[in-house]
Amino acid sequence: MGMTLAEVSAKIMLFATLRKKYGVKDLTVKCDGTLFDLIEKASKILGEHFFDDVYDKNQGKVRENIIFMINGRNIKDLEGKIKIKNNDVIAIFPPIAGG
Amino acid sequence: MGKILRADLSAGTLKVERTSEDVAKKYLGGKGYAVYLLYQYLKEYESKGIPPAEIDPLGLENVLIFATGPGTGVPGFPASGRYHVMALRSPLTGSIGSANSGGEWGPFLKFSGFDIVIIEGASDKPVYIAIVDGEAELRDASALWGKNVFDTARILKKKVGGKNTSVACIGPAGENMAYMACIMNDEHRAAGRTGLGAVMGSKKLKAIVVSGSEKVPVAEPDKFKEISKRCLDAMRKNAVTGEGLPTYGTAILINIINTAGGLPYKNWQTGVNPNAEKISGETLAETYLMGRRACWGCTIGCGRVTSVKSGPFQILASEGPEYESVWALGSSTAVKDLDAVVKANHYCDELGLDPISMGSTIAAAMELNERGYIPKEDLQGLDLKFGNAAALVESVWRTAYKAGFGKYLALGSKRLCEIYGHPELSMSVKGLEMPAYDPRAIKGIGLNYATANRGGCHVTGYTVSPEILGIPEKIDPIKPEGKAKWVKIFQDFTCVVNSTVNCLFTTFALSIKDYAELLSAVTGWNLTEDDILKIGERIYNLERVIINKYGFDGKDDTLPKRLIEEEMPEGPAKGQVVELEEMKEEYYKLRGWINGKPSPEKLKELDIEL
DSSP states (O other): OOOOOOOEEEEEEEOHHHHHHHTOSEEEEEEOSSHHHHHHHHHHHHOTHHHHHHEETTTTEEOTTOEEEETTEEGGGOOSOOOOOTTOEEEEEOSOOOO | OOEEEEEETTTTEEEEEEOOHHHHHHHOSHHHHHHHHHHHHHHHHHHTTOOGGGOOTTSTTOOEEEEOOTTTTOTTSTTOOOEEEEESOOTTTSSOEEEEEOSSHHHHHHHTTOSEEEEESOOSSOEEEEEETTEEEEEEOGGGTTOOHHHHHHHHHHHHOSSSOEEEEOOHHHHTTOTTBOEEETTTEEEOGGGHHHHHHHTTEEEEEEEOOOOOOOSSHHHHHHHHHHHHHHHHHSHIIIIIHHHHOGGGHHHHHHHTTOOOBTTTTBSOOTTGGGGSHHHHHHHTEEEEEOOTTOSSOOEEEEEEOSSTTOEEEEEOOOHHHHIIIIITTTOOOHHHHHHHHHHHHHHTBOHHHHHHHHHHHHHHHHTTOSOHHHHTTOOOOTTOHHHHHHHHHHHHHTOTTHHHHTTOHHHHHHHTTOGGGOOEETTEEOOSOOTTTSHHHHHHHHHOTTSSOSTTSOTHIIIIIOSSSOOOTTOOTTHHHHHHHHHHHHHHHHHHTOOGGGGGTOOHHHHHHHHHHHHOOOOOHHHHHHHHHHHHHHHHHHHHHTTOOGGGSOOOHHHHHSOOOSSTTTTOOOOHHHHHHHHHHHHTEETTEEOHHHHHHTTOOO
16 A cells, blocks of 8 residues: 555635636635645536646646635745645635736 | 927916927826926926925915826727826825826827826816817816716716717815815726825816817827737736736735735734625625726726615615725725725715725724724714724715814824824825735835835835736745835836826736837837836936925835834734835835935936936
8 A cells, every 4th residue: 555645624715707617615625635636626526627727737737827825825935845734725816916 | 299288277377388209208208297397397496496395285386287198099009098197296195196097088188189288376266177179278167166076077078068078077075175085087087196186176176178089199000000909919818907807807806915914904903804705806796796897998997887786875876996995995994894885985986085095094093093092072973993884984975075073084094193193003105095905915015115206005016916916927925035126117117107108907918018019109219128117217216306305215215113013913924024124225226216315326327307
C-alpha cells in the first residue's frame, strides 16, 4: 500500500459568474489536501465543467485568470507547496475588476 | 486646434480662445491642460501679490475648469465618454480640486464646439451657461435655484433642446456649499470628489448645458480606424471589460476585497465586514438590477440601473450604487440593509453629494457618537449608531441642506472630528476621505493614498489592480517591497488617461503602447510609450508644484494614525500596519522629490517652466 494523505474538509465559496453558472454560493468538499484533488472533488459535485473552468490541465495549475484564495490569501502570493488544511475557506473568483 | 470658453461670472462676460498646440504637446488635454492653466492663474495671482495659500476655495479667485481631451467624443476611441474638472483649490481639502465623470456631457461639450470651459469670478445671482452649436450664452437661473439634480437636468434639457444635449449641474448640496458637494451630469453621473459642486455653488453657477453636432477631428483616420478596431476587440474579448464589468458593475469587488481582509468596516476599525455578502455586487445583481446604462461610446457599460421594489426605502428607478458608494454608505457605516444603501446613494445623486466623502463622514460621526464625543443637543435625536439604516439616509439629506446635525456633516470628516476633539478618527488624507481599500491589507494603495495630490484617492494610482486583481500581473498585497514603482507608474499613466480623456477601466484591457498608438493617430503626433509616460509624469509633477504652493509637502503625504499604528485586528492581514515611511522613501527617490517636493533637476528633466 502507498502512503495515503489524510482527508481534510474545506469550504469552497464561489463568486460572480461562477456562482451564477453553478447556482451554488458555497459547498463543503472533502479532499486529500492537494489543490488538484480539491478541485476534482468539487467538480464531482458541481459538474465536470467546473474542473476546466478553474484548472488548466496542460499547465498543471489553476487557470491564470482565476483568482483563487485560501483563507483570504491568493495562492499566487503563497510560497512553497500549497496544502489545504482542515476547515480552510477557499474563495474562487472569475476575472473581475472595478474601482 | 480646439476652442476654450472663458467665462468671467463677476463681469458677466464670455470669451472664446484657441487652445495651444504647444501646450497640448506637453500636457495633452483634459486634466493635463487644466493643470497647466491653473498654474498660469497662480503665477498671475502671485505677480499681483496674492499668495496661493491665501486663495479662498469658495472665493472669487478660485477658478473652475471643465476639460476634455484629444480622445473624448471620438467615435471608436475606447470608452471616451468622459470629462475632467479641476479647481485651484478644493473647499474640502485646500489642495487642488480634481474630479472626473462619465455619461454624455464630455463628448457633447465637444460636439457643441468647445474643448474646455473656464469659470472665473462669481455671479451675484444664479446663472447657467448654454453652449449650443458653437455659441455660448450666460442665462438667468433664478428659477432653477433650489431644484434638485434630476429636475434641473430635465428642465434645462427641454428648454435648450437640440441634438446631443446634456446638463452638468449642482443640486442643493452645491448651492449650500456642503464641502463634499459634487457636480452631477446626465442625472446619475458625478464628478464626485473634492467638493467641486460647492465651488460651483460659490460662483452661483447652477449648470452648464451643452448641445451640438460638430464632428471631432481625427488627424489620421485610416490609421486610427485600424488601431481602434484592434483595441475595441481586445476590450470585448477581455474577461474583465468584456464580461465581469458588464455583468456585475463595480460592486462585484465587495466580496473579493472583504475576502482579502481589506474592506474597511465601522470607520476602518477592521477590514472584515461580517455582512459583506448582503451588500455585495452579487446581491445587487440578483435583487435590485433592472438594466445597464453605458456612458457615451462605451463597450463596457458598467453602469447599473436599479430599483428598490418595496419598503421604506422604495425607489422606482435609480442608478448605481457603485462599489465605492456601497462601501462608504454600507460598510464603513455597518449598514447591512442594501435597500437603505441604494436609497442613500440615490439621495447623493439627487442632491449632488460625493457618496465616498458622505458615507465616510457619517461613519466618522457614528464612531464619535458611539465613543460619547458628540453632545446630545448637537444630534437633536439623530441616532448615529453603526448599522442604523434610517440614520444613514436621514444624514444624507440633512447634509445637503445643512439641516440640524447636517451642518456639521457638511464640513467633511476632518473638520467634524476636529470640532469634537478627535481628529484621529477622520479617515482622510489631506482632508479627502479615503476610499474602499484598507492599506493594512493592500500596502501599495496606502502609499498611493498618502502621495495622491488631491488627497485620499484610489484612482490616482490604482495599485489594487496588480495587488488584488492580478492585472497586469500579480503582486503580493501585504508586502511593502517594490510598491513604490507601481504607484509611480500608475499615477503617471492615470494622468495620461485623465488627459485623454477616457475611462480608466480601459486599462484593464489596454496597454500603455495601445494608448500611445491611439493618441498618435488622433493627434497626428508620433508618440511613443516613453513620450506619453513623460507627459503623465510632467502633469503629476506640475500638479505637485501647485499643491506645494499651498503648503502641502512631505508631512502631508501621510495616512491616519489608525493605519500606521493600530494593527489590523482580524482576517488575512491580521497584525499588519502600513510601513509607510519605508515605501515613501523609495517613492520619493523614484520621483526625484525631496520632502514631497519635486527637485529643480526633476522639473528641468520634465521641461516644466515655472
